[in-house]
Amino acid sequence: AQSVTQLDSQVPVFEEAPVELRCNYSSSVSVYLFWYVQYPNQGLQLLLKYLSGSTLVESINGFEAEFNKSQTSFHLRKPSVHISDTAEYFCAVSHISSGSARQLTFGSGTQLTVLP
Amino acid sequence: DAGITQSPRYKITETGRQVTLMCHQTWSHSYMFWYRQDLGHGLRLIYYSAAADITDKGEVPDGYVVSRSKTENFPLTLESATRSQTSVYFCASRGGETQYFGPGTRLLVL
Numbered sequence: 001a002q003s004v005t006q007l008d009s010q011v012p013v014f015e016e017a018p019v020e021l022r023c024n025y026s027s028s029v030s031v032y033l034f035w036y037v038q039y040p041n042q043g044l045q046l047l048l049k050y051l052s053g054s055t056l057v058e059s060i061n062g063f064e065a066e067f068n069k070s071q072t073s074f075h076l077r078k079p080s081v082h083i084s085d086t087a088e089y090f091c092a093v094s095h096i097s098s099g100s101a102r103q104l105t106f107g108s109g110t111q112l113t114v115l116p
Numbered sequence: 117d118a119g120i121t122q123s124p125r126y127k128i129t130e131t132g133r134q135v136t137l138m139c140h141q142t143w144s145h146s147y148m149f150w151y152r153q154d155l156g157h158g159l160r161l162i163y164y165s166a167a168a169d170i171t172d173k174g175e176v177p178d179g180y181v182v183s184r185s186k187t188e189n190f191p192l193t194l195e196s197a198t199r200s201q202t203s204v205y206f207c208a209s210r211g212g213e214t215q216y217f218g219p220g221t222r223l224l225v226l
Contacts (some may be wrong), residue, residue, distance in 0.1 A: 009156075015220060032213055043206060043217035045161075051213055094213070097142055100187060103174065104215055106158035 002027035004091050006107035013081055014115050021076040021110045023065075023091030031093040033074040034104065035065055047089070050074065061085075074079045086114045119143075122207050122218040130226050135194045137221045139207030147210040148162075148190040150182065152203040153220075159206065165190055197225045 005024045013019045023030065032051050036044040048059040055067040065076045074091060088109045094102040120141040129135050141148065146167050151159040151174075161174030163182040171182050179201060181193045194201055202225045208215040 004158075004221060006158075034214075036217075043216070043219045046157055049214065055170070090132055101164050102151075102210065102213065103149070103161055106157075106160075108158040
């Protein structure tokens with residue numbers, strides 16, 4: 001079984017300040033890791049993912065996340081946030097195994113609110 | 117329209133009624149999923165399907181039924197709606213290692 005913990009349910013931050021959204025997971029097998037973003041009244045959009053290779057992955061809008069296997073973490077960071085980054089962010093994991101559905105297990109989400 | 121769509125977007129029903137939520141994808145993805153989103157719980161998997169006529173239970177399947185007669189459609193039925201099924205329902209399909217989500221159906225059971 002696998003689980004995902006997002007310790008911070010709400011993170012308020014001022015515009016142009018840096019932010020880190022924390023994600024820790026537990027799993028007995030290797031996993032793929034994802035961050036999804038949900039804007040109000042919309043579905044989830046993939047922000048970035050770690051499948052293999054470099055442990056630092058980046059998104060097109062300035063977010064990055066680093067896979068830390070020893071700490072079982074996949075924290076999301078952005079050096080300077082914008083008002084438009086206000087949204088809910090979900091961390092998710094799936095098992096690496098061929099032939100499976102690779103079901104996603106989600107954290108409970110972190111609401112990022114960027115203040116002017 | 118390309119992508120994944122859900123209908124209706126909003127639904128109000130009464131306890132005991134049957135409700136069907138529709139999901140359609142245009143990518144011909146094999147895997148499709150239904151999730152419910154509730155405050156404080158993130159998204160929880162209800163059912164998933166590996167292909168037409170192949171479905172399996174997820175974490176919270178009780179009270180729900182699914183079918184998949186065609187690759188592109190994956191309807192979710194609440195056979196006898198209960199207030200605890202008030203939620204936002206998301207359909208997704210998987211391409212490669214990434215799941216792509218529909219816009220959601222907001223369901224209120226009175």
